[in-house]
Amino acid sequence: MKSIFKHFLPILFLLVNYGAVAQNQAREKLLLDFGWKFAYGHPFDPAKDFNNGTSYFSYLTKAGYGDGAAAKNFDDRAWRDINLPHDYAVIQPFSEKGSFSHGFKAIGRNFPEVSVGWYRKTFQIPKGDLGKKITVSFDGVFRNSIVWLNGHYLGTEPSGYDSFEYDLTDYINYGGENVIAVRTDATMEEGWFYEGAGIYRHVWLNKSNKLHVASNGTFVRTEMDGTTAKIKVRTTLINQDVASRTFLLKQQVLNRDGKILESQQSASITLKPLEHKDIEQVILLPNARLWSLDDPYLHRLQTIISESGKIVDNYLTKFGIRTIRFDANEGFFLNGKHIKITGTNNHQDHAGVGAAMPDELQYFRIRKLKEFGNNAYRCSHNPPTPQLLEACDSLGVLVIDETRLMGINDYHLNTLKKLILRDRNHPSIISWSVGNEEWGIENDVVGARIVSTMQNFAKSLDSTRAITAAISGGVGVGISTAVDMLGYNYIRHKDTDKHHATFPQQLSWGTEEGSTVTTRGVYVDDLEKHYLSNYDRPQNDHFFSLEDGWKYYVKRPYLAGMFIWTGFDYRGEPTPFGWPSVTSYFGMLDLCGFPKDYYYYLRSWWTQKPTIHIFPHWNWSGKEGQNIPVWVYSNADEVELFLNRKSLGKKQMPKNGHLSWEVAYVPGTLEAIGYKNGKREINDVVKTTGEASNIKLTAHQNSIKANREDIAVITVDVLDKNKLHQPTANQEIEFSIEGPGKLIGVGNGDPTSLENEQFLSEIQTFEIANLQEKLSETKIEESAVSDLAKQSGWQKAFADERLQPFGEKYAAVLYKGEFNLPANYTDGTFKFFFNSIGKQQSVYVNGKQLASNIAQSKNGNTFELDVALLKEGKNEVLILTTPLTKKQSWETVNSNPGLIQMVVPASAWKRKLFNGLAQVIVQSTGGTGDIILKAKAPGLKEAILKIPALPAPQRPAIP
Structure with missing residues (x-):
C-alpha cells in the first residue's frame, strides 16, 4: 500500500x-470568470456612474465606504449577465468619430456613455477558510481599473496590460456572501492599436496557508x-x-x-x-x-x-529544460543548435471577440503562425496574457516579452518587475524588451540613460535572457548604443553592416520588418474600396518588401533573425487608408487567420515542408485575352506552369524568391508543378468556378470540451456545383445554433467591414421618476388605492425624516412614481426589479396589482410585466406601504423603489462573406451533447455542422 x-x-x-477538493488542501487556484454582472457607467457624470464617489464619506476617506455600484448592497439585478473574458469595446458599432488607431470603434473620449464599464460578482467563502491567505488576481483589465470587495477599496491599476493581485483576507465575510466590484475606464488610450475594454483576461481567487510560496x-x-x-x-x-x-x-x-x-x-x-x-x-x-x-x-x-x-x-x-545563447556574429542558439529567428509581431485581438480571447483561440493562432514556419513571437507592444505564453511553451515558439512603457520611476520599473517575475519560468521567452520606437528619446542621451537603467534593473531580476529595445529611427546614437541587443525596426535606410562594425560586441536582430499591405483575396488595387493587391511590394520607399527584407536578413549571420510586421491583421492602424477601413493590412493572415498569399512565400523558405502555391484565383470574367500576372511561391527546384494542360514554360526557382508569368486569361485550369531533383514533387491548381451554390462549414477541431470555455473556430466557405471554392463570393450568411453551445463572434477579414461582430440582446433600464408620497395616520385599504392616486395632496417622497416618531404617527404611506417607455417598447420583455420601501407593501403598475402586502425583502422582488399592461410614454407605479423607519439619524432607509428593465432579443447572427470566406466562433455552455450550427443564405443550400461537446473536467472555479 x-x-x-x-x-x-x-x-x-x-x-x-x-484547487481539486481534497482533505487538508494546502492551496487552491479557482477561476473567477463565471456569473458576473455588467453595466456601463460614465467617466465624468456621477448620476450616470451610479453615484460612485459622491457619498459624505468616499471610499478614499474611510475604509469600507465604497458607494454606488461599489457598495456591497447595491442592486445589480438589472445589469447584463456575462462571463469573462469580456471586451465591451468589440460590441460597439463603428464611427468616423472613433479613433483611427483603435479601428474606429465608437469608444473613447468621444463616446463617454460606453467608455466606462462596471463589473460585479457575488460569491460565497466557506467559514472553514478563515485563517487562510486569500487573494484575487487579475491577468489584465483594460484599463484604469478600480477594485472593491464588500465596499472596501483594494486599489487602482492604471495599465490595461499588467497583471495584479489584491489581498482579500481581512475583508471577507466568511461563511456568507461577498461582492467584488470593478470599475474600468477605457476613455484614454494606452497604445496606438486596438486594445479592447473591460476585464478581458481571466480572474482568479487564490487560497493558501499564511506560510506559503x-x-x-x-x-x-x-x-x-x-x-x-x-x-x-x-x-x-x-x-x-x-x-x-x-x-x-x-x-x-x-x-x-x-x-x-x-x-x-x-x-x-x-x-x-x-x-x-x-x-x-x-x-x-x-x-x-x-x-x-x-x-x-x-x-x-x-x-x-x-x-x-x-x-x-x-x-x-x-x-522547460533548455539553453539559449546569442552571439554577436552568429546569431541565436537553442540547446547549442543555431536557429535563425523567423518571427512575427502580433497584437492581441481576433475577429469577433476582440481582446477577450478564449484560451483555445490563443493555441489556434499560434498553430496558424507555426504552420508557415513562424518560430518566434514578439508581444507587441505590451505584456501578454499568460495563456499566450502557455501556448508558445506548449507548441514550441520563441517569445520576446515586452513591457509597455519606458521609464525609470517606481511605476515603470515595477511594471517591468511584475512582468519578469510573472513570466520568467516560460522556456519560450528568450528576451525581455524594454521599449519600442520611443521617438521622443530614441536618438538622444536621455534615451540611452533610460534604457541603461531599465536594462540593468531587468538583469538584476533575470540575467539569463537578452535585453532588447526596438529602434525605428537612426542608429549609432541614443538607445541603439546602450542596449545589449539592438532591435532594428525597418532597415531600408539603415546601414546595419556599418553599425555592426562600429559595435562588434552588440547583439542584433530585426524586431520589425516587412510592413507590406495587402487585402486577402484581392489581386487588383481598388483604392476607392480601400483594397490592395496581394502581390508583394513595399508599403513605400521607407520599407522593404517582405521578400527583400527576408533576403537581407538571411544572408547576414550577425542578425539573429527578423520579426515581420505582422503575423495577423489587427483592428486599428488601417495604413495607408483611413475611414471606413477599420483593420490593418499588414498581416500574413487576416483578422480571422485566413492566409494571405505571402503566407506561402514564408512557408516556402521558413520550413522544409514541400510547398507550392499559385495565385491569383482564375475567375476573371470580362478580361478574356488580357494578361494576368501569375505568381508562384514554392521551395521546389523548378516550377512549370500549365494553362488548360498547355505548358507556359518551366523556370528555376530562385533561392528565397518567387516566380512570375504574364498569362492571357482564358477560363479553365491553371496548374503549377514543382520539381525536386528533376522529379515531379508537388502541384497546385486554381480553376475557373461557377456561381456559389453550397455553404460549407468546417471546424478547426472535431469536438469541444463541455467545460464552458472551449471553442470551435468555424470556417464558412462557399462552393460551386462542382464543389470548388468560390473565391469572389460575398453573400450574407445567417447562423443559428442549438444544443450546449453559443455563438461568441463572427468575422470575415474584410478590412472595411462595418458589420456587427456580436449580436446581443439590447438592455435598457428605466428609473421610477418623480416619486411622490401621500401620508396617512390611518391604515389605507388596498381597495382605496386607485381613488387616492387620482386625488391631490401629494408631496415629494421621503421629504420627512424617517425616525421612529414618523412611524408612530403615520400608519401608511402611498407612493406614486412614473417611468417612460420608448415607441419600440412592444419589441421587448419587461421586469420590475423592485426594492422594498416599506415594512409591508402592495405594488401596482398602471392600475394592475403586482403584489399584495409583501414583507420587506433584503434582496428585493422581481415582477415580470406583461407588455399588454404597458404603453408608450408615461406609465404609473403605485406602492402602498407600512413605512420604514430608522433608529439613529445617521442611518438610512431605502428610498429607491427599483428599476424597470426592458430586454429586446438579439437579432439573428449573420456575416457577409469576404472573397468566399467568413468565420464564426462557437463556445461550450457546459452541457454535453451535440451542438448544431446551421448556416443559410438566399440561393444557397443550407449547411449543418454537428460539433459534439464531450464530457471534460472543468477547471476549479467559484460558482
Missing part, C-alpha cells in the same frame, strides 16, 4: 494545486553538462502569520505525466512573522529531455512546504 501511495502522490499534488515566487534556471541538467531553483517564501514558523522545503521535478524524476529537501528553515526569504536549491537531472521548437517538452516543479509532517503549501511551476 505504501508503494501505491508513493506512486500517486505527485498526481495528488497536481490536483491540489489546481509568494505569488510568482519560484525562478527555475537550467544549465546542461552533457546530458545532465543542472536545475537551479530560487523560491521566495513568506510567513504572514503572527508567529514564527519552522518547516522543510522540498523540490520535486516531475515529468509531463506527474512522475517524480528527482527531488531535494532543505534543512529546517524558520521564518519570523511577516518575513520574506529566498531559498536557493540545485537539482541534478540525468538524461534530461530538452525543450525545443520541435519537441516542446515541459517539466513540472512541485514546491512543497511541510510543517511537523503536514503539507501546508504546494506550488506548481511549469518549466
Whole structure:
C-alpha cells in the first residue's frame, strides 16, 4: 500500500494545486470568470456612474465606504449577465468619430456613455477558510481599473496590460456572501492599436496557508553538462502569520505525466512573522529531455512546504529544460543548435471577440503562425496574457516579452518587475524588451540613460535572457548604443553592416520588418474600396518588401533573425487608408487567420515542408485575352506552369524568391508543378468556378470540451456545383445554433467591414421618476388605492425624516412614481426589479396589482410585466406601504423603489462573406451533447455542422 501511495502522490499534488477538493488542501487556484454582472457607467457624470464617489464619506476617506455600484448592497439585478473574458469595446458599432488607431470603434473620449464599464460578482467563502491567505488576481483589465470587495477599496491599476493581485483576507465575510466590484475606464488610450475594454483576461481567487510560496515566487534556471541538467531553483517564501514558523522545503521535478524524476529537501528553515526569504536549491537531472521548437517538452516543479509532517503549501511551476545563447556574429542558439529567428509581431485581438480571447483561440493562432514556419513571437507592444505564453511553451515558439512603457520611476520599473517575475519560468521567452520606437528619446542621451537603467534593473531580476529595445529611427546614437541587443525596426535606410562594425560586441536582430499591405483575396488595387493587391511590394520607399527584407536578413549571420510586421491583421492602424477601413493590412493572415498569399512565400523558405502555391484565383470574367500576372511561391527546384494542360514554360526557382508569368486569361485550369531533383514533387491548381451554390462549414477541431470555455473556430466557405471554392463570393450568411453551445463572434477579414461582430440582446433600464408620497395616520385599504392616486395632496417622497416618531404617527404611506417607455417598447420583455420601501407593501403598475402586502425583502422582488399592461410614454407605479423607519439619524432607509428593465432579443447572427470566406466562433455552455450550427443564405443550400461537446473536467472555479 505504501508503494501505491508513493506512486500517486505527485498526481495528488497536481490536483491540489489546481484547487481539486481534497482533505487538508494546502492551496487552491479557482477561476473567477463565471456569473458576473455588467453595466456601463460614465467617466465624468456621477448620476450616470451610479453615484460612485459622491457619498459624505468616499471610499478614499474611510475604509469600507465604497458607494454606488461599489457598495456591497447595491442592486445589480438589472445589469447584463456575462462571463469573462469580456471586451465591451468589440460590441460597439463603428464611427468616423472613433479613433483611427483603435479601428474606429465608437469608444473613447468621444463616446463617454460606453467608455466606462462596471463589473460585479457575488460569491460565497466557506467559514472553514478563515485563517487562510486569500487573494484575487487579475491577468489584465483594460484599463484604469478600480477594485472593491464588500465596499472596501483594494486599489487602482492604471495599465490595461499588467497583471495584479489584491489581498482579500481581512475583508471577507466568511461563511456568507461577498461582492467584488470593478470599475474600468477605457476613455484614454494606452497604445496606438486596438486594445479592447473591460476585464478581458481571466480572474482568479487564490487560497493558501499564511506560510506559503509568494505569488510568482519560484525562478527555475537550467544549465546542461552533457546530458545532465543542472536545475537551479530560487523560491521566495513568506510567513504572514503572527508567529514564527519552522518547516522543510522540498523540490520535486516531475515529468509531463506527474512522475517524480528527482527531488531535494532543505534543512529546517524558520521564518519570523511577516518575513520574506529566498531559498536557493540545485537539482541534478540525468538524461534530461530538452525543450525545443520541435519537441516542446515541459517539466513540472512541485514546491512543497511541510510543517511537523503536514503539507501546508504546494506550488506548481511549469518549466522547460533548455539553453539559449546569442552571439554577436552568429546569431541565436537553442540547446547549442543555431536557429535563425523567423518571427512575427502580433497584437492581441481576433475577429469577433476582440481582446477577450478564449484560451483555445490563443493555441489556434499560434498553430496558424507555426504552420508557415513562424518560430518566434514578439508581444507587441505590451505584456501578454499568460495563456499566450502557455501556448508558445506548449507548441514550441520563441517569445520576446515586452513591457509597455519606458521609464525609470517606481511605476515603470515595477511594471517591468511584475512582468519578469510573472513570466520568467516560460522556456519560450528568450528576451525581455524594454521599449519600442520611443521617438521622443530614441536618438538622444536621455534615451540611452533610460534604457541603461531599465536594462540593468531587468538583469538584476533575470540575467539569463537578452535585453532588447526596438529602434525605428537612426542608429549609432541614443538607445541603439546602450542596449545589449539592438532591435532594428525597418532597415531600408539603415546601414546595419556599418553599425555592426562600429559595435562588434552588440547583439542584433530585426524586431520589425516587412510592413507590406495587402487585402486577402484581392489581386487588383481598388483604392476607392480601400483594397490592395496581394502581390508583394513595399508599403513605400521607407520599407522593404517582405521578400527583400527576408533576403537581407538571411544572408547576414550577425542578425539573429527578423520579426515581420505582422503575423495577423489587427483592428486599428488601417495604413495607408483611413475611414471606413477599420483593420490593418499588414498581416500574413487576416483578422480571422485566413492566409494571405505571402503566407506561402514564408512557408516556402521558413520550413522544409514541400510547398507550392499559385495565385491569383482564375475567375476573371470580362478580361478574356488580357494578361494576368501569375505568381508562384514554392521551395521546389523548378516550377512549370500549365494553362488548360498547355505548358507556359518551366523556370528555376530562385533561392528565397518567387516566380512570375504574364498569362492571357482564358477560363479553365491553371496548374503549377514543382520539381525536386528533376522529379515531379508537388502541384497546385486554381480553376475557373461557377456561381456559389453550397455553404460549407468546417471546424478547426472535431469536438469541444463541455467545460464552458472551449471553442470551435468555424470556417464558412462557399462552393460551386462542382464543389470548388468560390473565391469572389460575398453573400450574407445567417447562423443559428442549438444544443450546449453559443455563438461568441463572427468575422470575415474584410478590412472595411462595418458589420456587427456580436449580436446581443439590447438592455435598457428605466428609473421610477418623480416619486411622490401621500401620508396617512390611518391604515389605507388596498381597495382605496386607485381613488387616492387620482386625488391631490401629494408631496415629494421621503421629504420627512424617517425616525421612529414618523412611524408612530403615520400608519401608511402611498407612493406614486412614473417611468417612460420608448415607441419600440412592444419589441421587448419587461421586469420590475423592485426594492422594498416599506415594512409591508402592495405594488401596482398602471392600475394592475403586482403584489399584495409583501414583507420587506433584503434582496428585493422581481415582477415580470406583461407588455399588454404597458404603453408608450408615461406609465404609473403605485406602492402602498407600512413605512420604514430608522433608529439613529445617521442611518438610512431605502428610498429607491427599483428599476424597470426592458430586454429586446438579439437579432439573428449573420456575416457577409469576404472573397468566399467568413468565420464564426462557437463556445461550450457546459452541457454535453451535440451542438448544431446551421448556416443559410438566399440561393444557397443550407449547411449543418454537428460539433459534439464531450464530457471534460472543468477547471476549479467559484460558482
